[in-house]
Amino acid sequence: MPTGLPFDDIRTLLSDLPPLDTGAVAAIAARDATLTKPPGSLGRLESLVAWLGAVQGRERPVIDRPVVTVFAGNHGVVAQGVSPYPASVTQSMVANFGAGGAAINQICGTFGLGLKVFELALEIPTADITVGPALEEAACAATMAYGMEAVANGTDLLCLGEMGIGNTTVAAAIYHGLYGGAAADWVGRGTGVDDAGLARKIDAVERAVALHAAHLGDPLEVLRRLGGREIAAMVGAILAARIERVPVILDGYVVCAAAAVLHALDARLLDHCIAGHRSAEGAHSAVLARLGKEPLLDLGLRLGEGTGAALAAGIVKAALATFNGMSTFSEAGVADRADDSGR
Template identity: 70%
Template sequence: MNAQPRPFDDFRALIEAMPEADVAAVDAARARQAELTKPVGSLGWLEDIAKWLAGWQRGAPHIDAPLVAVFAGNHGVVAHGVSAYPASVTQAMVANFASGGAAINQICKTFDISLRVFELALERPTGDITCEPALDERACAATMAFGMEALAAGPDVICLGEMGIGNTTAAAAIYNALYGGAPEDWVGRGAGADDAALKRKADAVRAAIALHREHLHDPFEVLRRLGGREIAAIVGAILAARVQRVPVLLDGFVVCAAAAVLAALDERALDHCMAAHVSAESAHAEALRRLGKRPLLDLGMRLGEGSGAALAVGIVKAAVACHNGMATFAEAGVAGKER
């Protein structure tokens, strides 16, 4: 008899069938750059960004409909005093997003980016990871599927962000499970934890890893046992973006924990993603190193909300403008490099 399908089977199938970048589009972008009125390679990383976009967008790079998607969830592990703020702040911040009063609202206005906020059962925190899984398999898979809906608006670039008191503890547990080391290697101060709270965070991660250790060989089990709804939804959004060939700008420590789950399943899974910035959260730089991602920005930020990813849109827009708008040597009547 055939085995009964499991909740994560469809996602595993999507990963196995992931599309790749369009090599011809990358070559065409490279050829155009060679004809623009500048020395070859003189715009540095801006040229790489344009080629990256072209490959995933399968044509001339563009950024006409960027979207910031912020996923918000609450965590049972907050009961252990791992955060400087109570879980009620998650709901309050979601209301602040809705009223336009948060930092992400101002950054989106500045760079003409659409913003959508996805609330994920804020009245029901996930299970306390120190004594039970955060989510069962079906709930985790359903939340991943919900996250995929962020692509329904048809963005040409998507920036992923999060809000959730306690979620840097969940993210640290994911990194610890995937990459090893001690909990202290991965926990940081998050939204402002003092020394005592930092110790409680490390102790919570240690307890969670010990409890779930036998199941942590499967990255999906790492996600559902140690993560949270917003992290699961971000995994779904990254995967949906890959299926639809939409370039992704990853935000900070928590978003990259979601990305790390996919990278652990397939090393090619994040080829359509760029790291927007390296945050001030102590272990984020190491997480990016493990993921093989060089951040576009290093501004000492640790806000979340997709703020670093939204700021990076300005750089991406500049890369696109230079690529598409600059004159070629022939158009400008400028002598090109002798061949």
């Protein structure tokens, strides 16, 4: 993967995307029709296998090295009182991931998923977006390039997660910058702010978007001015996965802010992505509708950490195991159609 790309070179990457493999989809459908079940009886599990094959370019998709990648960053906008927790909690949670004590550790262990955590200059928060751009262009592009490393070492299913005090505020700012409306349409309670904290979040998002309004016609400018390092890194990870034919499971509200930036550039950039779940945070349902993604799960989650994506990965793994492991009618010696009497 290239490193240190300026925005112009990133845009160049977008012009040479590998197509989804329709031949693999047809072959998967043909095999599925021979399996010992009524057609369509496994519902969305069947379409998940077709999606894997289309992205990977394989008639028999594989999930041998699934990984949950959690990107962690800190945000200057926390100074505006948008979170009940200090930025130091980000570092504490990263340490908890390393010690195996977080929710995501337990879910990864249950479903046989690897876990990588990328710390993004936690000691240096991004600039306060109500005062200036979160990142300079070179720093934003370099962070995107760093995020591209998420698909290194043979990853064949990438689940994206994040950690960062204040990042629901910057995600809301990205949505407001991309989609318009009122700031309140996009702002939720995050880690549990009270009514006064919610008002401060809405005010911060309003002021940030107003400050940068002249530059928000370009999705990459939306990212660097209103986003954060973990969101920029996830943009890079999603882009690299598209280029390298790696299927991606998106987590919730903050992860989808990275996806929304790419979708605004070119909707095809999310062809390899599914939504793991519908978050209880903010306007995630409205975001998913704009991205054209129907989530696999709706469990009222709003933790982050990639928890929803990891749970969805268990379903994707089960779908593939079913497709690869089921007997065909001929192998099982089972009739695959009724006889003339209708039995």
